[in-house]
Amino acid sequence: MKIIVCIKQVPATQNVQIDPKTGSLMRWAATTKMNPFDLVALEAALQLKDKSSAEITVITMGPNAAKAVLTEALSMGADKGILISDKAFAGADVLATSHTLSYAIEALKIDYDLLLCGQQTTDGDTAQVGPSIAALLNIPHISYVRKLISNPNTFTVESIINDDRLIAEIKKPCLLTIDKDFAQARYPSYWKLIETINTPIQIITLADLKNPDTINHIGQAGSPTSVLKIYPPVHEVISKKLSGKSKDIVNELVDYLKDEHLIERNSHE
Amino acid sequence: MSRIVIRHEACTLCEVCLNACPFNAMENLNGKIEINSNCKVCSICVKQCPEKCISKIEDELFQVDRSLYKGIMVIGEMRQKDLHPVTLELLGKARELADKIKAPVYCMIVGEELLDAAQLCLSYGADEVFVCEDRELKFYRSDIYAKLISERISQIKPSVVLVGATPSGRSLAPRLAALLKTGLTADCTQLDILDNTDLIQRRPAFGGNIMADIMTTRHRPQMASVRYKVFNPIEEIKNPVGIIKRLSINPDELLSGINLLEIHHEAVSESITEAKRIIVAGVGVSDPEGLKLVHQLADQLQASVAYTRPLVERGLASYTHQIGLSGRTVQPELLITCGVSGAVQFISGMEHSEHIIAINKDPKADIMNVAHVAVVGDAYEILPQWIEALKKGSFHV
Ligand SMILES: Cc1cc2nc3c(=O)[nH]c(=O)nc-3n(C[C@H](O)[C@H](O)[C@H](O)COP(=O)(O)OP(=O)(O)OC[C@H]3O[C@@H](n4cnc5c(N)ncnc54)[C@H](O)[C@@H]3O)c2cc1C
Ligand SMILES: Nc1ncnc2c1ncn2[C@@H]1O[C@H](COP(=O)(O)O)[C@@H](O)[C@H]1O
Numbered sequence: 001m002k003i004i005v006c007i008k009q010v011p012a013t014q015n016v017q018i019d020p021k022t023g024s025l026m027r028w029a030a031t032t033k034m035n036p037f038d039l040v041a042l043e044a045a046l047q048l049k050d051k052s053s054a055e056i057t058v059i060t061m062g063p064n065a066a067k068a069v070l071t072e073a074l075s076m077g078a079d080k081g082i083l084i085s086d087k088a089f090a091g092a093d094v095l096a097t098s099h100t101l102s103y104a105i106e107a108l109k110i111d112y113d114l115l116l117c118g119q120q121t122t123d124g125d126t127a128q129v130g131p132s133i134a135a136l137l138n139i140p141h142i143s144y145v146r147k148l149i150s151n152p153n154t155f156t157v158e159s160i161i162n163d164d165r166l167i168a169e170i171k172k173p174c175l176l177t178i179d180k181d182f183a184q185a186r187y188p189s190y191w192k193l194i195e196t197i198n199t200p201i202q203i204i205t206l207a208d209l210k211n212p213d214t215i216n217h218i219g220q221a222g223s224p225t226s227v228l229k230i231y232p233p234v235h236e237v238i239s240k241k242l243s244g245k246s247k248d249i250v251n252e253l254v255d256y257l258k259d260e261h262l263i264e265r266n267s268h269e
Numbered sequence: 270m271s272r273i274v275i276r277h278e279a280c281t282l283c284e285v286c287l288n289a290c291p292f293n294a295m296e297n298l299n300g301k302i303e304i305n306s307n308c309k310v311c312s313i314c315v316k317q318c319p320e321k322c323i324s325k326i327e328d329e330l331f332q333v334d335r336s337l338y339k340g341i342m343v344i345g346e347m348r349q350k351d352l353h354p355v356t357l358e359l360l361g362k363a364r365e366l367a368d369k370i371k372a373p374v375y376c377m378i379v380g381e382e383l384l385d386a387a388q389l390c391l392s393y394g395a396d397e398v399f400v401c402e403d404r405e406l407k408f409y410r411s412d413i414y415a416k417l418i419s420e421r422i423s424q425i426k427p428s429v430v431l432v433g434a435t436p437s438g439r440s441l442a443p444r445l446a447a448l449l450k451t452g453l454t455a456d457c458t459q460l461d462i463l464d465n466t467d468l469i470q471r472r473p474a475f476g477g478n479i480m481a482d483i484m485t486t487r488h489r490p491q492m493a494s495v496r497y498k499v500f501n502p503i504e505e506i507k508n509p510v511g512i513i514k515r516l517s518i519n520p521d522e523l524l525s526g527i528n529l530l531e532i533h534h535e536a537v538s539e540s541i542t543e544a545k546r547i548i549v550a551g552v553g554v555s556d557p558e559g560l561k562l563v564h565q566l567a568d569q570l571q572a573s574v575a576y577t578r579p580l581v582e583r584g585l586a587s588y589t590h591q592i593g594l595s596g597r598t599v600q601p602e603l604l605i606t607c608g609v610s611g612a613v614q615f616i617s618g619m620e621h622s623e624h625i626i627a628i629n630k631d632p633k634a635d636i637m638n639v640a641h642v643a644v645v646g647d648a649y650e651i652l653p654q655w656i657e658a659l660k661k662g663s664f665h666v
Contacts, residue, residue, distance in 0.1 A: 032293065063305035064296055090294065090308035091272060098447055100306075125474075125594075126455040128443035131411065135447035140412040140526030143440040156530070161409065161436045162348060163540075165533040171526035177440075181588075217450075220272050220310060221330055224452030224488035227309065230474065230481045233613050239637070243645035250654045253626065254662065256642055260624055262546075262603050263570070263664040 001054040001150060002112045003045045006101060006133070007038040007073060009066040010123045034069040037118030039185035041178040044148055045116055046077045046186065052150065055079050057110060061089060061100050067201050075193035076186060082108065086205040091220030094124070098132035099217040103209040105137065114155065115175040119144065127177070134175035141175040142168060146182055271310050271325050275302055279322035286314035286323060331487055335428065335466055338489040341367045342427035344418065344445075345378035345390060345398075346435060349534070352378075352386040355433035357393045357502035359495060363431060364394035364503055366462045373397060375427055379414055381407040384513075391509035393502050398513045399425070405523040408532065409437045413525045415444035421516060422449060427490050428466040434494040442494045452485035453492040458499055458617065468493065473594065478613055497542060498600040499621065541590055546572035546603040546666070549592060549619075552579050553608015553629065554648050560585070562652040563607055569659040571666045575599070577609055593618035607648045611636025628652075 012031040045056045058073040060066050061084040070081030084104045092100060105115070115137075117130030127143075134141035147158035154169045157176060170176075206214070216222060242249045257263045280302055287295045287302070294307035295314060315323045341363040346353040356376070363374045376395040378386055380402065387398040401417055422430060422445070432442040434456050446453035458480075459471035467484055468491045474481040485491040541547060548570070550563045567574045576586040578593060592599055594614040604622040609615065611627070611634055619625070620639050627640035628648045637643040644651065 061306055063293060063307055064298065065293065085305060087304050087306075089306035090304050091310050092306055093452065094443065095447060095450065095452060098443075126443075127439050128446075128453060128455055131440055131443040132447035134411070135415060135444040140410075141440070141444070142411065142527065144436060154528075161440070162353075163534060166408075166529060167531040169528040169530060174526060216331070219306075220308075221328060224450075224485045225454060225483050226486070227474075228469070228482040228484050230479050233473070233478075233480050233616075239640050239643050241632075241637070241643045241645065243632070246646060246650045246654050249644055249646055249651055250658050253642070253644070253651075253655055254658050254664075256626075257603075257664075262624065263659070263666050265662065265664055 001048065001052065001114070002110055003048065003054055003056045003114045003116065004105060004108075004110060004112050005038070005042050005045050005056060005058045005073070005078070005116045006129070007042065007058050007060050007069055007118070008035045008121050009033070009060065009062050009069045010035045010121055032065070032068070034072055035118055035121045035123075037120055037122070037178075037180055038069075039118075040180055040182050041116045041118045042073055042076060042078065043183050043185040044145075044176075044178045045114075047183065048114075048148065048150055049077065057082060057108070057112075059084060059101065059104060059108075061085070061092075061097060061104070070201050071196065071199075072188055074196035074199055075188035077189075077192065081199070081201045082204060083201050084204045088206045088219050091223060092218065093223035093225045094126055094128045094132060095224055096218050096220075096222035098129050098136055099214075099222055100209075101129070102133050102136040103211045103214055103218075104204050105133075107204065107208050107210055113150075113172045115139070115173065117175065117177045119177055119180050130175060130177040137175070139174050140170055141177070142170055143177045144179040145176045146179045148176065148182075271327050273304050273308060273310060273312070273314065274324055274326055275304070276322040276324075277301060279320050281320055283319060285317050285319060289313050289317040333487060333489045335489065338426045338428040338466070340373040340375050340425075340427045341429045341431065342375040342377060342422065342425065342490070343390075343395070344430065344432045344438075344441070345376050345386065346433050346438060347378065347380040347383070347386060350382070352389050353433060353435065353497075354502075355435060355438075355495075355497040356390065358497070358500040359431045359433060360390060360394045361502040362460060362495070362500040363429075366429065366460065366468075369462055370464065370466055372428070372466070375399065375425065377401070377418060377421060379406050379417060387513045391511040391513070392505050392507075394506070396511045398511065399516055400513060401516050401518055403518055403523060405525075408529055409441065410525045410527045410529070411440055411444055412527065413523060414441055415448055417518065417522055419445050419448040422490065429462070429468050430490045430492045431460075432492065432494045434496040438494055442492060446492045449490065449492070451488040451490060451492055453494065454483045454485070455494050457493045457495050460493060460495070467491070473613070473617055496598045498598045540597075541573050541575045541592070541599055542597050544573035544575075544599070545601050546570055547575050547592075547599060547601045547605070547622075548572045549575045549577065549604065549606040549609055550580060551577045551606060551609030553610075554652075555580050555583070555585065555608070559608065559648065562648070562656070565656045566605070566607075566652055566659075569656055570603070570605075572603070572605075577615055606636055606640070607652065609636050610634050611639065
C-alpha cells in the first residue's frame with residue numbers, strides 16, 4: 001500500500017501580536033514545529049504500516065526550512081520526504097496551495113492508495129486544503145476520520161459529522177482528513193533519527209510540475225482571495241461594573257436578572 | 270495583484286528583511302535573498318530594507334466580469350428530516366446583503382423529501398429555492414454533493430455563495446470552491462457587500478489574535494462559510510411569494526465512491542449550542558469546590574454548564590462543552606462566566622450572547638470588555654451568596 005501524508009510547518013507559538021500603531025504583525029514565526037494535527041494524520045499512516053506493509057511519503061509545501069518537519073516525519077517512521085518549494089509558490093491561499101500540492105502529487109507519479117491530511121492547521125486554521133486537493137485530484141474524501149481499516153479495494157472508516165457517527169466504505173484511491181482524536185501521535189525514535197538524518201529530501205520546484213495549467217493556478221496570481229487589511233480585535237459593549245461588598249453585588253445581580261426578565265418571583269408568594 | 274521583488278544587485282545581504290518578516294518567508298539561499306511560499310505580501314520587508322531594494326509590484330491578472338453574476342445563494346443543510354437552523358441564519362444575512370445591492374436571494378438544498386424545508390426557506394427570505402431531491406442524496410457524500418451543486422451554481426451564476434461552517438459544511442465548501450476554481454473564506458464572523466458586489470469577509474486569523482478583512486475581487490462566485498449562531502434569521506414572512514424549482518438529476522450524477530454502511534445518531538440533548546442559558550467555568554474556578562458552585566448556580570437558573578479550553582484539556586469536561594474558536598459558538602439569552610479571563614479565542618465563541626455577566630477578580634481582565642455586567646470579585650464569595658439569594662427569593666426562570 002502506498003500512502004501520501006500532507007504535513008505543514010507552523011509557528012510554534014500562537015501568540016501573534018499586532019503593532020497597534022503601524023497595524024503590522026510583529027515577529028511571530030521565529031520558532032516552528034510540525035502542525036500538531038498533521039502528527040495525528042502521520043500516526044494514522046504509521047498504524048496502517050504497523051499492520052501491513054506500506055510505503056509512506058510525506059510532502060510539504062514550504063520554505064527550505066520546512067525540511068525539518070520532513071526529517072521529523074522520517075524519524076517517526078515515514079519512508080520518504082518531499083519538499084515542494086519555489087519562490088513562484090509565494091502568497092498562496094487555500095486554492096493555490098491545493099493546486100500546488102495536487103500538481104506535485106501528480107508529478108510524483110506515486111500510485112497511491114491513500115492521501116492523508118490533518119484536520120486543520122494551527123496557523124491557517126481553515127480545514128480547507130484537504131477537501132480542495134481531493135476535488136482537484138477527482139477522488140472522494142471523508143473528513144474527521146476517527147478509525148481506519150484497509151480492505152483490498154476500499155477503506156472502512158468511522159467519522160463523526162454533525163451529530164452522526166458514520167461508518168462508511170470509501171474506494172481507493174481517496175483522501176481522508178484525520179480527526180485530532182484519532183490517536184496520540186508516537187514520539188520520534190532516537191535510533192530512527194540517527195538512521196534517517198542523512199536521508200536525502202527530494203525537492204520539487206515549479207519546473208517539475210508538468211501540468212500546463214500550472215502557472216495560472218499557483219502563488220499569489222493563482223489565489224482568488226486577498227487580505228485587504230489586518231487589525232486587532234475590537235469589542236464595543238456598554239457595560240456596567242459591579243464591585244465592592246459581595247452582598248451588594250449579589251443584590252444588584254438579582255435585580256438585573258429580574259429587570260431583564262431572566263427570572264421572575266414565584267407568583268404564589 | 271501584487272508580489273514582492275528584490276533587486277539582487279543592490280542587496281548587501283544585511284538580512285534585516287529576514288529578521289523583520291513575521292512569516293519566515295525570506296531565506297538566504299547561497300548568498301541570495303529569496304522569497305518563499307510563506308510570503309503573504311504584507312510588505313513589512315519593503316519598509317524595513319535599508320537599501321530600498323525590495324519593492325511590491327502589481328501584475329495584470331485575470332479579472333472576471335462581475336456583471337455576469339447576480340444574487341446571493343445559500344447552500345441549505347439538512348439534519349435528518351429538518352433544515353439545519355444555520356441555513357435560516359445565513360438566509361437572514363443573505364437577505365440583508367441582497368437588499369443592499371438589489372439582488373435576489375437563492376437557496377439550494379440537496380437531500381430527500383425537501384418540500385417542507387424549501388417552504389421554510391421561502392418564509393425566511395429566499396426568493397428562489399432550488400431543490401435536488403433523490404433517495405441517494407439522503408446523506409451527505411462529498412464527491413456527488415460537490416459535483417452536483419457546483420454544476421448547478423455554474424449555471425445559476427450567483428455572485429456570492431454562503432455555506433454553514435458545520436462539520437459537513439466544512440467538508441463540502443472547500444470541495445465546491447476547488448471545483449468552481451474560486452476563493453473561499455472560512456468561518457467569517459462578519460460580512461458586508463460593496464455596490465460592485467465585492468464581499469468583505471471578516472474572520473479571525475493567525476490563531477485568532479488578529480482580525481482580517483478578506484476579499485475575492487477577481488473571481489466569482491465569492492464563497493464564505495459562517496458558523497452556526499453567528500448571524501440571525503429574519504422574522505418569519507407569513508405569505509411568502511418566492512418560488513421553488515426542482516432540478517433534474519442525471520442517474521450517473523449519483524454514482525459515488527463512498528458507500529455509507531451505518532449511521533448512528535448521537536444524542537444532542539446535552540449540546541451547549543442549543544442552550545438558552547449557560548454558565549461557563551474557567552481556570553479561576555476549576556477546583557472541585559468551584560465547579561460545584563458553578564453547577565449549583567446552573568441548577569438555580571436552569572442553565573447548562575460550559576468550559577474554557579484549559580479545563581477541557583485537563584479532562585474536566587468533554588470537548589463538546591468547550592466554547593470558543595476551537596470549541597462551539599453559542600448565542601444564549603444569558604451567559605455567565607466565572608473565573609474566565611476572556612482570551613480572544615474564547616470571546617469569538619460567545620460575544621453574540623444576549624446578556625453576558627462576567628465574574629472575575631481582575632478588573633483588567635479582557636472578559637470585562639465584552640460583559641454587559643462586569644463583576645469584579647471573588648467567585649468563591651459571590652457564587653454561594655448568589656445561589657442562596659436565588660433559593661431564598663423563590664424565583665423561577
Ligand atoms: C488556536 C487557539 C485556539 C483556542 N481555542 C480556545 C477555545 O475554543 N476556547 C477557549 O476557552 N480557549 C481557547 N484557547 C485558549 C485561550 O487562549 C485561553 O488560554 C483560555 O481561554 C483561557 O481560559 P480561562 O479564561 O479559563 O483561564 P485563564 O486565562 O487562566 O483565566 C482565569 C481567570 O480567572 C480569574 N480568577 C482566578 N481566581 C478567581 C476567583 N477566585 N474569582 C474570580 N475570578 C478568578 C483570573 O483573574 C483570570 O482572569 C485557544 C488558544 C489557541 C492558541
Ligand atoms: N503547505 C502545506 N503543505 C502540505 N500540506 C498542507 C499545507 N497546508 C495545508 N496542508 C494540509 O492540509 C491540512 C489542512 O490545512 P488548512 O486548510 O490550512 O487548515 C493540513 O492539516 C495539512 O495536512
